[in-house]
Amino acid sequence: MDSSPVASTAAGVAAEDITASAALERCLGAYARDNAELNAITVLLADAARVEASQRDLVVAARKPLGPLHGVPIAIKEEIAVAGTVTTFGGLGNVTPAAADAEVVRRLRAAGAVIVGKTNMPEFGSVPFGDSDAHGSTRNPWDPARSPGGSSAGSAVAVATGMAAAAMGGDGGGSIRVPASYVGLFGLKPQRGRVTTAPDPHLWWALGTAGPLTRSVLDSALVYDVVRGAADTDLFRAGEVGSFVEAARREPGRLRIGWSTKPVTRGVTCDPAHVRAVEETARLLVDLGHDVREVDPRYPDPSAAFVPQLFASIRAETDALEHPERLSVRNRSANTWGFWVTPRVRDWGIRQGEKVARKANRVFEQVDVLMTPVTANRPPAVGAFIGKGVIRASLGSMPTVAYAALWNVAGNPAASVPAGFADDGLPTAVQLVGPTDGEEVLLSLSAQIEAARPWPFPR
Template sequence: MPAGSDWPAPTVVETVQTTRAGTRTARAVLEDSLARIAELDAGLNAFSVVLAERARAEADERDRHLAGGGTPGPLHGVPVAIKEEIAVEGAVTTFGGDGNSTPAPADAEVVRRLRAAGAVIVGKTTMPEFGAWPFTESVSHGVTRNPWDPTRTPGGSSGGTAVAVAAGMVPVGLGGDGGGSIRIPSAACGLFGLKPQRGRVTTAPEPHLWWALGTAGPLARTVLDAAVVYDVVRGDVEGDLFRAGPAESFVEAAGREPGRLRIGWSTKPVSVGVRPDPIHVRAVEDTARLLADLGHDVRPVDPAYPDPTPAFVPQFFAGIRAEADAVEHFDRLERRTRATYRLGSWVTPRVREWALERTERVSEQANRVFQDVDVLLTPAVAHRPRRVGALDGIGPARAALASLPSIAYAALWNVAGNPAASVPCGLAGDGLPVAVQLVGRTDDEPTLLSLSAQLERARPFPVLGR
């Protein structure tokens, strides 16, 4: 990784401080970002497309706005990367494959909000086709590599975004989480990744993302960076299938002490037959001790997890099939994707509606743990990051089996809808980051943000190159 006075790259908050004060121009910040992409991305493959010239024009417009006496937005001049499944005007929404060929006519609502806040959209990031697997590998865009160890996966499906942020190519990026796809790559790359409450962030122009499972959100190097971006993009619009309840400013939550919380911890996986790596068990135990030292009431619990499979699997297939039906060139999809499409043919609208009803029951059962605790602490993932090539030559059944350790603690909370965060807790002996997961009550992202920020102060997150 590069070294020097500008490395590690500045955070969102640091970037905004300089661009709003006028000590650095948005164009200068962007050129640093583009230079890091040019230097690093050939070996990491985070970006599927870099929109350099449009980004330069956008950065220049930010500078003209400020020079003309305009009020800078909360993300003034911040370079941002966008996951391939989120529409960016003028770029093809590839979903990680070759199924589309026509550029998007308009930005997705979250991208529009980022631009309105002063952000500069740098490019789009790699993902497995339709985000089906927690490994960022595709026939179309190749293998994306973990910047901490390029022989290892960055996870997925928001792996390209995670790599771009962890390697300092951009201060922040947008991902999506339908079964852990923000939290898994955040855990693998040493980032803070919060999956928000279902319905907290609009999916417009789409009414949903994998029905009740998916949501969009930022991957960031600090809790405060994530909170700043969430306060820009959150909020629903007419036509959204799901809507979250009220919540206070995420920035304010990240900036306050959490108070004394009841925190339950468990290393029991939701997925049957998966055993957590001892590194991740120790990470949970160490974090539990740290939280107790910080004054919280910390205790082991049995979460009595419900089985999310009957609710998750039909929505997974229904989501893949809906996205595949919408692309321009179905025949250009990967063979594994087309096989997954065929395997999901049993998910009729009636089955999908049954799964959505089952989702409500799973949510009710999963949330019983919060009768006794305020926050649940678990591993973020079960296994260490695999070597790249996890999807080479395998079909959907073997890909699903390979994915189980990654989603063993994460996917339940997509079904239940609760906010859940991957929080970095250092580096393991293999040189790769380690993370834990914090899960909150329904609509209680603020508690997760304040607690995560407290952990960040007590045990600073790892930064590549530092």
């Protein structure tokens, strides 16, 4: 299986070694083989994608300039608008197709990508798993009885099985990094405000950002260089950085890397497989010439910032539904329990996040990169969160977001990097966290780890 299908497809189409149509048919073949079992793609756009791929082939034949993603099949998470499809957010409350693409989808098409379909997610991404009350559970390709994580569950599985070369996800509390870690992909949550949320002004207020899940670091960089950049309507904006592709292709230099397996969330115990992954990667980084040491990050408690924004986000999205009576049990209870989150409380939560960010970033006074586990737990059983109310679901989710959610509150970039396998036969990963606007160092370091310890893919 191709380890960098975005890069190889774009290069192959440009060199006329493969057509965009042929690349698409490979993805549609993977869909036919695996989707009935794994439930990754909820809306297959086969006919429209074939027309789009044919158009890409005509551009090649006419010797016209090609975009950086020309002919690359890409899937889109259900929360991102694709013209002509219903933006379901993983539920049943909307029925009217979107009139236009979201800005990131428009940019992907402008770069030559072919949109394959929409991917499954739990309603509003309110749990970090692949359990959708409306559309059924997405399953982990390494073990279909286990969850692939979420909420970008379908995006992760689509890429891992070859249904798409890359897939857009979103991360409001670990929703790119968690599924990447559970299925063995690379997943970078970028700096807050790095990727536009247009036409919406934000994604889960200060918590969320969109981004791709990919098989390689270079593939992720290629997609990010297309979709990143703010729009006029965006509430948040990141600082200036250079080319992500160039960052992925250069050596990181000797870095100060601090590691810790201490969870942010109190009372959570980290699975020994994840502790081993961090310790083994620390030894690898020493061999690669870095200054590596165990540190105590002295994490601040992000709850006062995270919880108000979480409830405010779910309420805002449910209030905009065409049929709110069709909400899942979990999100009906979220609306009930979140009655206290007024706009004033929400704004207070955002301000608390700024305080959390200042405290969390103190660790970067002594290190260039912080390495931790991605999650505290191994992938749970499929369907464990279907039908649960928000309180039970939130408590059950705590081990999964115990390392990830803090960096949504703080806004820092953070990546899930494959680290091998546990005794259960499923992948492990480590989380690399960078300073504010530090995506470039994360990409360079992740690519160095990938070269030293290549990761395999399912099926």
